[in-house]
Amino acid sequence: MFIKLSRILYLVLIVFVASIFLPKYYWLKFEKNIRRPMVYYSPVINEFLVSRLVGNEMFYVDRYGKKYDRDQYEKLTPLLNYRQLISVGKLPDSLKGEPLNVDDIRINNIMGKVSPEQMDYKPIQLFPLLESKSGRVKLEMPDDYFRITNRFEFIDCQSNICNENKSNLFTAALTAQNFAFPAVMVAGNPTNKKAFDEGYFVLDSKNQLYHIKMVKGKPFCVNTNIPSSLDIAFMNISEMPLREFYGLIFTRQGEVYLISYDNYKLIKVPLENYDIRKQNFLMIGDQFYRTFSLVSATDVHTIVTDRNYKVVDRYQESWLGNNELMAGKVSTWLFPFTLRLNDSDSSFANFYFKFSGLQSIWLTLILVIVSYFILRHRKISVKKGWIDLIIVLLSGIFGFIAVLLVKNIDNTN
Amino acid sequence: MYKSLLYKEWLKIKWAFWGITLLSLLVLLLMMLNVAYDMEQMTPKGYWSYVIQLGYQFFTDLQYLPVLAGVVIAIAQFSPEMNNSRLKLTMHLPVKENSLLFQMISIGFILLVALFVLIAVLLGIITGIYFPSEVVYSALNATFPWLACGIAAYFLATAIIIEPIWSRRLILLPFSLGFLDLFISVYNTHINLDLFFLFSCLVTSILILFPAYHFKRGI
Known part of the structure; x- marks a missing residue:
């Protein structure tokens, strides 16, 4: 019983490893670099x-x-x-x-880009709060990092100890503004390589969005009063000398808003059918127009708006991706499925399973028949070798390789 | 019976175990010295931004250590058994063959788990000296697949060693390497994948029964 289980695990190990590495090597050889048009x-x-x-x-x-x-x-x-x-x-x-x-x-020249990979990336939840009015031309990185858990805490980099005075000061300022601890999302542009600093936009646990920064050592904390019904997936905050908007809000439903300097009024970008998990967002702005593009692996949808965000013109184009080219078609006949641990649209290593489609059944059926003859050649009856046939049926070429490779072992059954 | 077996296995493993434990401590010490040095050279806030914002992993020296530990323990424990087919004598002990094998690998497994817990705890402590808990969590999270890989490496190496026929060893070897590579090469793992790594590294222990079966039958 255990021996049989052990042998099945042998086969499963081979199927598992083959279903990851064979398609990987296949695409290393055949993948074409398809340049997405700008x-x-x-x-x-x-x-x-x-x-x-x-x-x-x-x-x-x-x-x-x-x-x-x-x-x-x-x-x-x-x-x-x-x-x-x-x-x-x-x-x-x-x-x-x-x-x-x-x-x-x-x-007036502005640019912004957000990829699906950025959307689900969760950085270490410690952030530097820069002094936004230091009186110096060059911004400086602070000596501490903050976190917003059940209070606002600054951890000193040198000693790795919480700075109680500063933490209490900021906790009190947030509490006075009815901030509901802990923070659910903290978005900012934590670098000193920018012209000025606008701090962070922080979503509290009641879905209220706050603007937090440090002005001359004192906390600046404002509730932006952005509707809490907004299902925010991601915020891209970037200080631009134009000072028209603080950054962009992306909702899970694929809506995009600009957070304007005019009392945090939201401006909706007139995009349609934006899938934040699959499409790259691209924004190019100049003195007269804003161009917003949604780019996936096989198509681009672009709108141009005037400076009041009214659509002026639209453009759409699609092209063949690797999966539609010859190599892609062959791969769907060859591999019944592919398994990857990484995906270009996600920052997480996880299982990314892709079923190739029904056309792969033809090769699989042939391989099942060949496997049947291999078993017969090994003098294994169907009654004893049915599990091998099932494995080939379920995993096609990967299972066939497994059954083929453990042939010597099969004789012992 | 288990006690005597335990002692016999310990005699085989002990030098390898102490050796790899010493190596792990040295690697951790080196890591700590490196962090302290970089903190000094880059200033603490410079180094924090390097680690926290740019995602620099100061603990990558640990990456291949668990695999090495797993393979070394497997070799120390099972290669003597393969000389003159001594494993055959062990298998004539009045204990069921499969449970005997499981008892044997349970010893290596327990020692490896103890070593890996030690590595994880020390990594956590060292990281906690210089960084807040968020970084400690991130470091342990990144190290987890590597440690699980060490367990899988131990079982797979054992399976390869006790497999009596070279051609079968050569079949198992590349697939084992490919499997272990998955544990080591991933970055920013989702919890589902971590659970899979944990589950699969334990399940690989069952793989050794098949080559052991060949060994017993001499085929």
Whole structure:
């Protein structure tokens, strides 16, 4: 009984390892690097320009198929490429009737990117609270890190001991604002490589969003009064000299909001059908427009809005991913399923099982028949070897390899 | 009977066990010295940001230590048994063969668990000297699959050693390595995967019965 179980585990071990490594090696050999196109919007011709790479040549096309080389593209997107255009003396004096000036262009050019992998990543819940009004041009990292559990605590890096005075000061400030400990989510931009500091946006245990920072050593804590019904999945906070919004809120339902500097008023980004677990979010902004793209492995949906976030134009494109190309199709005939411990859309190592589809049954059935003859050759009756056949039936080529490799052992049964 | 068996197994394992325990202590000491040195060189807040924000793992020296421990203990315990087929004599003891084998591997298993608990506790203490509990938890969480890997390595190495036929050893070897690689190469494991690692490292113990069966029958 135990011997039989042991042999089955042998087979299962081989099936398990093969179902991870065989597809992995297969894709190492056959995976094509499919370049996702970048979608830009030209404020000069009010038209989308999409990057294309053929061989080593990069060019741009509009939606009617008209091709543009790099020089043409740069001239059509002067705000994105202003530095290049200045260096060759080709930056226009005005655009859309407004004079162009380098400071305005620089301050209005914004960019943001959030991937599904970032969404479920949970960093170590300790954060540095920078002094936001130090009077110095350069921001400095503090000597302590904070956590928000049943109170606000600062841990000193040198001694690894809680700074009671500072902790009490901040705990009292949060309590005075009816902050419900502990914090559920803390989002900020914990670096000193930025122009200024806006601290953190912290979701308390009653789903109220607070803005917390340190001003001249004193706590600054404000309830943003953002509706608690918002099912926040992720916040991307980033200080931008434009000071139009603090950052972005992503909800589990795929809504995106900007937290504006105007008393934390939310501005909804008019995106549709955004799957935060599968699509990359990309934002490019300039003096006149905002371009939001949702990019998955096989398609891109882009909208362009004016500065009031009203949709001006839309673009959509899809292409064939690795799974739709020949190698992908062959793999679904070859492997009944694949197992991976990592997924490009998640930060977690976990089981990522993918069933290939019913077409894999043909090879599996052939392998079951071959296995039957192998068993007969080994003088094993179906009554004794049925479990081998079941394993091949359930796991196709992986099970077949297992049954084939333990053939010498089978004779002993 | 179990007591005498225990003693016999201990005699075989003890030097390997003390050796690997000493090595583990040295690795942990080295790790501690490295952390203290880096704290001094990078300033505490610089090093904290390196660890907390950039996810630097200061304990990666421990990564392959549990596998090494598992393999060394398996070799120390079972390779003498394979010389002149001494395992055959053991199997003639008046105890059921399977339960005898399980008793034998239970000793290696218990010693490894004790060693790994020691490593985890010391890692926790050392990390706790320099960092808050969040970092301690993160370090232990990252180390868990490596420790589970050590247990699986012990059972798989035992299975390979007591397998009498070389060709079968060569079949089991690459799949064992692939299996162990999964434990070691993962980063930021989900709790489901941690539970799988725990479960599967214990289940691999059953794998040794099959080669032992071959051994007994001389096939």
